[in-house]
Amino acid sequence: MQQPDDTHKESDTPTFPTIRDVKAGAPFRWFAEGWQDFKSCPIPSLFYGFCFAGMGLLITFVFEHAYEYTSGLTSGFLLLGPFLAMGLYEISRRREQGQSCSLTPTMTVWRRNAGNIGIFAVVLGIVFLIWARASLIVFALFYTNEMPNLTGFLQQLLSFENLEFLMVYFAVGLIFATLVFAVSVVSIPLMLDRNQDAISAMLASVGALARNPAAMITWAFCIVAATLIGFMTFHIGLAILMPLVGHATWHAYRDLIEPLNHG
Template identity: 55%
Template sequence: MNQTPDREGPASRFPTIRQVEAGAVLRWLQAGWNDCRRGGLASLFYGACFATTGWLMQVVFAQAYALFAGLTTGFLLLGPFLAMGLYDLSRRIELGEPPQLIPTLAAWRPNLANVGLFAAVLAVVLLVWARASIIVFALFFAGGLPSFGDVVRIVLTFEQVDFALVYFAVGGFFATFVFAIGVIALPLMLDRKTDAITAAIASLVACGRNPGPMLLWAACIVVLVGIGFATFFFGLIATMPLIGHATWHAYRDLVEREGQTCPVDE
């Protein structure tokens, strides 16, 4: 594996970020799939939680699809936090421990303050995006908000290309921001009890040092989440655990383990 680790001073607490090749993404997905199989019902539980939340929001906001669209897509902005249990499952599997569900439900507790701070940032981003989503809908549908069927038809038939471009551009901005600060932040906080600011900066550095692999990994996440949405959230039962477990292995590949100066994931 072509990795060129940074060097850090002995007193530095900042993690060493490594460079990986684009093919690493396939390894992360393969390792994530293996963890899904080993995690079994524990992994599927988290996927079912994502799917159930989608169904509940669809019922609650059945007549307000502008808000539903914003909250549904924005809900996934909280994904890095909500997937902490999946990271912990992968960590336990890595350590040879049984992949039990109950201990992972409180994976955030050992680093509560920093995980809570990061979750609060994600929640603020979610609220801002939900508001921005409503504004975009209001600008393009001044005569009244469209139904869900109208939105799907407009997007698929390119009836209002300007609406689709603006909506996805604004949404993409928020998604890119969350991805950049969170791609390895929460696994790092879980594994090393790192503070939230250091973890977010480390995530930014990982993206900066590996733009190609990170863009490919982001595209994979979009595709997997899109499959979940296209199947009326049923697909999230399988795709969200895959993303969560693979993210743990991305973290292991991108961050050099403490006390080691050589590749650890072959």
């Protein structure tokens, strides 16, 4: 009897991943391949995209007059992105293997390696909470103006008012963002595709960053640019850009990690 498509026999005894070298311009190819996934599977991709957009809009509307909280939650949005994009990784994997673009199987893909994905989610959650607390502390110590609403805050950012606050806030944010980016480059795709343990997956992500700094800097810049464009379009752009990033992440994983031998 034929085995189900979602069964990964190759993952019974996972070994530490072999990291490959990629060119600095590789992220642009990942985005091009991700766009092909999006066009081939638009409905499930947009479902996840609208989930991202809905989260962004909810954060903005609920905390419009307490932007110190919105900043922390928006940062958390970036932290939790790799976890929330699991369905998009699965869409790309299924298309790669010639399977259907059904939405339903992608919504429970976490069950494939629930324990290790749970560990990774806890790690991201802890970092998110620390980042949100750090955001509040930076606001309390360095924000000298009256707390504005969302529009006022953005105006101050664009006019470079309160420069000391901006420098400290973005420096702290960069530290946390770099940490999260380092451990999440290929971690979840690895855990989904090979049943990899969380620690090895995070170490492989750090190794991919260390081995390919030019490509990873380009990749990080592309992700940040896509996210900023999404926010600047009142989160509507996230409906397309976040699925694109998610699909591209799967192709980044395929490019950065040496595939297992298939007999």
